[in-house]
Amino acid sequence: MQRFCLVLLFCLYSTLSVFGQVKLSSQSKKAIEYYNKSDEYLSVKNYKEGSAILEKAVKEDPNFIDAFQRLGDIYRITKDTANAKKNYQRVILLNPDFQKQDYFFLGDIEISNGNYISARQYLEKFMSYEDKAQKYIPDAKRLLADCKFADTALKTPVAFNPKNLGDKINTSADEYFPTITADGATLIFTRRTVNNEDFYFSNLVDGKWSLTTPLKGNINTPNCNEGACNVYADGQLLLFTICNSPNGLGRCDIYFAKLEGSKWSKPFNLGPPINTTNWESQACLAPNGRTLYFVSERKGGLGKNDIWKAELQDDGSWTAPENLGPNINTPFNDESPFLHADDQTLYFSSEGWPGMGAHDIFISRKDNAGNWGKPQNIGYPINTFREEISLVTDGSGNKGYFSSNTLSGHGGYDLYNFDLPESIKPAKLTFVKGIVFDKNDKLKLDARVEVINLKTGTSIYKSLSNAETGNFFASLPLGNEYVLNVSKKGYLFYSDHFTIPGNDTSRVFTIEAPLSPIAVGEKVVLKNIFFETNSFQLNPSSKIELNKLIDFMKSNPTVNIEISGHTDNIGGIQPNQLLSENRAKTVYGYIIKAFPYPNRLSYKGYGETQPIDNNGTEKGRANNRRTEFKVTKIE
Structure with a gap:
């Protein structure tokens, strides 16, 4: 519902009363005195006493239109819609044409209570006036829609x-703005x-939510309000809002924690320009x-609050935010x-x-x-005449999570979930769970984990494994081949490759990623050459x-x-030896073009002389056909 400035409104009333520019509709001196x-x-915003004395005015004169008008405005602005109506x-x-915008206000009030038929009648009446107030027309058209x-x-x-x-x-108390990890195992909310x-959190254990506790660490404070959080799919990063912070740039700023x-x-x-x-x-x-997708009231948007996006660059800075445009805003x-982990399904709240x-x-x-497609309303009764502010889903896309104070709950706003209708489900995904550890002492490591679409070269997932557990978790679209790269300073990187069928939604890929400390003689199989x-x-x-190796x-x-090339035992010793040498040389040639330091690189073919698996099976032979690199010297 539109809210209008009380100060201007009541200054107008006072001016008209003092200078006598408008003749009041009452002849009762007592009623006019109350008015x-x-x-x-009202000049000091004491609306309670102001409305009380106006009620006395209309009791003295039941036909005092000006007093009823002022009462309607007060009750509307103070959100007492029943009395405003x-x-x-x-x-x-008393006078159908006294204030034409009253039809607009009544239409707005009726919609806020779900009375669409009468709302439409009031709004159409307002729009029928040729001399209607122009500032209400956009809202009237929106409400009619x-x-x-x-x-x-x-x-x-x-x-x-x-x-x-x-x-x-x-x-x-009130619980709202839920967010959930892609595996559906951890719920965080305000x-x-x-x-x-x-912020509080709960873990799903054997199908039941644990008793909530405050988030551990340094996020919650006694002096600032922390809210509107969103957890990254793997649960390792939290984006949220802090308002009225001493080190903030505006009224409310976006922060992150790891x-x-x-x-x-x-x-x-996050700082400027976010x-x-x-x-x-x-x-x-x-x-x-x-x-990064976020909401801002900055200049350059299409409305008051718009959805924007910005890209994180390699140097850690953000690009200038870009408005998502008229297909969204x-x-x-x-x-x-809320962008689902499929990277193509966006849920958002709009009054436009x-x-x-x-x-x-x-x-x-x-x-x-x-490009974003035209938004689809997710339907009634998920949406109602009340405020539906946010919706998040789990990684499977089967459950939606939201808050409400209109359903039977424990008091105030409560958290709920529901089964998403098929028409509003995101794309199907599968999941990759992994653990990163030191190959020698088995200690868990915090390492950079990246999953790349092999066909497009697009980075699908990029995060850090947990320093305490070594765990990482990625949700990936079906029907693609992926490259996995795990790296950490002081270690050789780990390389892997896997294919996710287009119809496999139940399988969870589990990967162990042992990292070898950089040392002479240590090897890495390059599984994506x-x-x-x-x-x-x-x-x-x-x-x-190859580019990952150049970066290393x-x-x-x-x-x-x-750089070493290896084959299986099919095809003959000499042909295999030559093939392995040529393959190693080809890799060497690619690297040396981008990294012209031949004194630090060499290559050699080993043919079928160094198998790492059984040549008696197809899988074993595939493992033996490989390209490796070995540390030969540390200067």
């Missing part, structure tokens, strides 16, 4: 089975107690770990973006697209060219792995290596 007395209260209707009964949408939506409801998450999570917002073992790090302000002197909030990170408020009134939840899907059959011509997809050499200037 004028209300100016004193009653007084506006009284004005219209809501009435039209609601008429259809009420006749075609979608399946909706909300389930309260239970007393281990919900309390008599709880408001004694006017302070803090999970260090089992505790969260000190919050870091945060400004304006209001920034409600951030989420794409699966690639580099694209409207002249009204568009908020609460046709809905049930107020904010509704919408879904938009990204096409192959990276590919040649044509019986050829030493490199497959173009090999460039991903640049980052370790004292390390010398040997």
Whole structure:
């Protein structure tokens, strides 16, 4: 509902009363005395006393239109819609054309209570006036579109089975803005107690949520409100909002914290150009770990609050934020973006697209060219005439999570989940779980983990494994081949390759990634270097792995290596020897072009002389056909 400035409104009333520019509709001196007395209260925003004395005025004169009008305005602005409606209707009964915008206000009030038929009648009456107030026209058109949408939506409801998450999570306080890791195992949310917002979490154990506890570490504070959090899919990074922080740039800024073992790090302000002197909030990170979506009221948008995005660059800075444009944003408020782990399904809240009134939840899907499609309202009764502010889903795309204060709960806002209808589910994914550790002493390591689409070269996932557990978790689209690269300073990198079938949603890939400390004699099998059959011509997809090796050499200037080629035992000793030499030479040639330091590189073919698996099976022979590098010297 539109809220208008009380100061200007009541200054106008006072001016008209004092200078007598408007003749009041009452002849009762007592009623007029009460009416004028209300100016004193309203000028200091004492709306309670102001409305009370106006009620006396209309009791003295039941036909005092000006007093009913003023009462309607006060009750509307103070959100007492029932009394606002009653007084506006009284004005219209006494004089249908007294204030034409009253029809707009009544239409707005009726939609806020789900009365779409009467809302439409009031709004159409307002729009019928040729001399109507121009500033209300955009909102009137929007609300009429809501009435039209609601008429259809009420006749075609979608399946909706909300389930309260239970007393281990919900309390008599307000719980809202839930976020969940892609594996559905950890839920983080905001709880408001004694006017302070803090983060709490719960783990799913044997299908049941554990008793919530405050997030461990340095995030929650007694003096600032922390809210609107969004956890990165693997649970290792948390984006959130802090308002009124002493080190903030604006009223509310976006921060992030990293999970260090089992505790969260000190919050870091993302700084400019993400945060400004304006209001920034409600951030989420794409699966690639580099694209940030967030809400801002900065200049250059299409409405008051718009959804923007920015890219993290290699030097750690952010690109200038880019507005998502008219396929997502409207002249009204568009908020609460949540990008599913499929990187192509965006859920967000909007009051600009046709809905049930107020904010509704919408879904938009990204096409192959990276453009967002026209948003789809996710339907009634998920959306209602009340405020639907945010929706997140688990990685499987089967469950949606939201907060509500209108369902039977434990008090205030509670957290719920429900089964997502098929029409609004994201793309199917599968998951890769891994653990990174030191090959020698088995200690768990925090290492950089990256998963790359082998065909496109696009980074699908980039994060750090947990320093305490060594764990990492990635959600990946189906039907692709992927490169896995794990790296850490002081260690040789780990390379792997896997294919996810297009219909395999149940399988969870489990990977162990042992890292070898850099030492003479240590080897790495380059599992993502590919040649044509019986050829030493490199497959173009090999460039991903080769470039990782070049980066390793640049980052370790004292390390010398040997590139080695190996074959299975099929095809003869001499041909295999020659093939292995040529393949090693080809890899050497690619690297030396980008890294012209031949004194640090050598190559050699070993043919079939150094098998690492049984040549009696196809799998064993495939493992033996390989390219390796070995540390030969550390200067």
